[in-house]
Amino acid sequence: MRRVSIIGVGCTPFGKLSGRSIKDLALEACREALADAGVSPDQIEAFYLGNFAGGMLARQELTAALVAGALGIGSVPATKVEGACASGGIALRHGYMMIAAGYYDVVLVAGVEKMTQASTEEVTAALSTAADQQTEGMTGLTFPGFFAAVARRYMHEYGATPEHLAAVAFKNRENAQRNPRAHFYGKTATLDEILSSRLVADPLRLYDCSPISDGACAAVLVANDRVHEFDRQPIDILGSGQATGCTTLQEMDNLCSLEAVIEAARQAYEQAGVGPEDVDVAEVHDCFSIAELIALEDLGLMPRGEAGPRTVAGETRVGGRVTVNPSGGLLSKGHPVGATGLAQVFEIVRQLRGESDNQVPRARIGLTHNVGGTGGVAAVHILGVG
Numbered sequence: 001m002r003r004v005s006i007i008g009v010g011c012t013p014f015g016k017l018s019g020r021s022i023k024d025l026a027l028e029a030c031r032e033a034l035a036d037a038g039v040s041p042d043q044i045e046a047f048y049l050g051n052f053a054g055g056m057l058a059r060q061e062l063t064a065a066l067v068a069g070a071l072g073i074g075s076v077p078a079t080k081v082e083g084a085c086a087s088g089g090i091a092l093r094h095g096y097m098m099i100a101a102g103y104y105d106v107v108l109v110a111g112v113e114k115m116t117q118a119s120t121e122e123v124t125a126a127l128s129t130a131a132d133q134q135t136e137g138m139t140g141l142t143f144p145g146f147f148a149a150v151a152r153r154y155m156h157e158y159g160a161t162p163e164h165l166a167a168v169a170f171k172n173r174e175n176a177q178r179n180p181r182a183h184f185y186g187k188t189a190t191l192d193e194i195l196s197s198r199l200v201a202d203p204l205r206l207y208d209c210s211p212i213s214d215g216a217c218a219a220v221l222v223a224n225d226r227v228h229e230f231d232r233q234p235i236d237i238l239g240s241g242q243a244t245g246c247t248t249l250q251e252m253d254n255l256c257s258l259e260a261v262i263e264a265a266r267q268a269y270e271q272a273g274v275g276p277e278d279v280d281v282a283e284v285h286d287c288f289s290i291a292e293l294i295a296l297e298d299l300g301l302m303p304r305g306e307a308g309p310r311t312v313a314g315e316t317r318v319g320g321r322v323t324v325n326p327s328g329g330l331l332s333k334g335h336p337v338g339a340t341g342l343a344q345v346f347e348i349v350r351q352l353r354g355e356s357d358n359q360v361p362r363a364r365i366g367l368t369h370n371v372g373g374t375g376g377v378a379a380v381h382i383l384g385v386g
Contacts, residue, residue, distance in 0.1 A: 131248070
């Protein structure tokens with residue numbers, strides 16, 4: 001397979017972006033990525049767009065073709081990719097695989113979601129369609145409810161405490177204060193405020209849950225043997241993994257681990273020729289605070305059952321043993337579902353270039369971890385300085 005590099009990234013602010021459509025947001029991110037790469041629209045050979053709930057929440061489908069037409073990239077294939085909250089990460093993998101296989105040389109990938117115009121009830125109902133409607137859907141299980149059950153089991157197995165969950169939320173809120181594009185930029189929170197915020201699904205409190213957000217992100221991918229044609233530092237995709245796991249709660253043998261993540265990470269590490277110990281900075285899928293702790297262990301970045309105490313000890317802060325979610329993560333950067341996987345890539349690319357607003361010193365290897373549903377799908381990518 002051919003090596004693939006990222007030469008341009010773009011991202012809108014995340015948050016409540018009133019008056020903006022899916023098309024507007026995606027166009028802004030794509031145009032920024034193209035400008036960053038020094039690539040013109042007519043050089044794009046294919047377009048992949050991650051989007052989950054456009055039809056349900058924004059009454060807009062055919063999103064990839066809509067954006068491609070407005071962007072002026074001609075009659076090239078434009079494909080919408082849907083994998084619930086992992087839509088963006090899977091869109092990236094599609095673009096990567098098509099270049100690696102030799103079908104294209106220059107590909108644009110993006111992710112977008114417009115959510116805040118809908119009520120909380122409407123968003124919850126839309127997100128719940130990523131669960132099995134014949135089982136969890138019939139019982140009324142929501143994603144906060146699922147991850148609350150996971151958190152309770154994790155606490156039982158490993159002695160984790162609410163303070164461990166709060167440490168994740170606090171660290172990510174602090175990181176968001178150095179990310180001007182974050183949903184909660186300029187909105188601080190103390191540990192006491194986090195621990196005393198209202199319960200959403202016991203033991204998860206308000207700050208343990210990612211917000212409903214709007215936003216879009218994009219990246220330009222190029223065959224590595226053509227990067228010399230573009231005046232931009234390439235960031236190489238060293239490894240790419242995707243896997244499928246249990247899609248329902250009753251199928252899971254272990255609530256404290258997601259088998260799709262373990263397998264996707266194994267693929268990515270093996271292809272990249274690196275291990276967890278080589279990762280300098282990671283953007284992980286912290287849809288809930290408990291999800292970050294489990295991700296760190298499934299990815300091999302922390303020993304099983306130790307992610308909570310090690311987070312409290314500061315090992316995941318900027319400058320710690322491995323920096324996790326310097327962007328603020330889903331908890332504080334925001335979680336516009338289809339855009340999340342590409343937002344992770346946006347941050348890691350900027351980290352490896354030395355351009356981040358919350359820079360990790362001497363970062364050379366970065367990881368992104370994107371999960372869909374109750375862990376039914378996962379995409380993991382390893383990026384490195386070209």
